Amino acid sequence: MTIRIQHIFALGLSLLLGTAALVAQSNDYIVGAQDVLGITVWNQPDLTGKFTVEADGTFTFPLIGRLKVGGLTLRQIEAELRSRLADGYLKNPQVSVAIESYKSQRIFVVGEVKSPGAYPLGANMTLMEALAQAGSTTSDAGDEAVIVRSSPGRAAAGPVLSDTETNSEVVRVQLGELEAGSLSQNLRLRDGDTIFVRRTASIFVFGQVKSPGAYRIQRGYTVLQALALAGGVTDRGSTGRIKIVRLVDGSKKEINAKLGDAVEPGDTLIILERFF
Incomplete structure (x- = not known):
């Protein structure tokens, strides 16, 4: 089964454009080492830029110095920056923090x-x-x-x-x-x-079937469904004489199968001839 790429992009685009998704992104992401933060302090170009979180979860910010942000969300970092900048540096600072590059x-x-x-x-x-x-x-x-x-x-x-x-x-x-x-x-x-x-799971069907070969199956397929994939048994085939060759713990095991038995990926089904 191939997931068509246009479906992926369509769904992804709808998620990215949704306001709720953007709000959740801001609130929930946990910052870690090597993440690159884009920090904007409104009307303060000298305090605006990109900052890389170091291995210890900190980075250096102008005026403030070292700031521990590892394990915090973007909103928590904004609150911390506002608090620090308001403490003797700026009046009512407006701070925005976004992820420029996800690396942690x-x-x-x-x-x-x-x-x-x-x-x-x-x-x-x-x-x-x-x-x-x-x-x-x-x-x-x-x-x-x-x-x-x-x-x-x-x-x-x-x-x-x-x-x-x-x-x-x-x-x-x-x-x-x-x-x-x-x-x-x-x-x-x-x-x-x-x-x-x-x-994809595959099995092999040989012997007295109309179209022997390899076939893809879904989970839970039975012998009867496998035979249907192979076009059914021939006039000489017997639905009462079916063997499954299955690899069990590295060894091949031969099983007498019934139509309702489940098949497993990698099984080989052999449909034998009728006695008369």
Whole structure:
């Protein structure tokens, strides 16, 4: 399944243009090391400029000196600057703080996307926006993305490629619903999140079927549905003689299957001939 890039940009643009989104961005983003702040003090050009937060969470501001901002929101930084500047320097200072460059927080987008890698986490960044930054999904993407997130305060230093990691929360997202505009699937991301877009699940169907070969399946497919993908059984085939060859713990296992049995990604179905 390919998430069409125009859908991503359309949804992302609507979010960016929304007043509520802009207000939330200002209120919620937590500043950290290497973030670049754009600070404006109205009618004070000498106090207006860009300032990089250092590793210890501080930066140097004219008149004030070192200011600790790591862990604060933009609104909290504005309030602190107003308070400091009003203390003997300016009368009723008007201060505005924005993020010029997000560098302290990041996410990882891996799997079936066109440009996998680490990306800066913007304020209120959503799954759809992250996929857009990664160039959208590939043609081999399946119908599910998995978000693996560490416990609060323990952001991952690199992508978490297993959804069974201890102390991790796992969220599964249906990409079809996301593309259709489901807000419940367009989750807000956290620092250190890994978004893993799964490859489409495939099985192999051989033997007495009309169109043997490899087929993509969805989660929960049965043997009967797999046979339908392969055009059904031939006149010589028997729906009572079906075997599944499945890799279990590194070893191949042969299973006598019924039509209602579930198939798993990587299974090989073999439909045998009837006895008579």
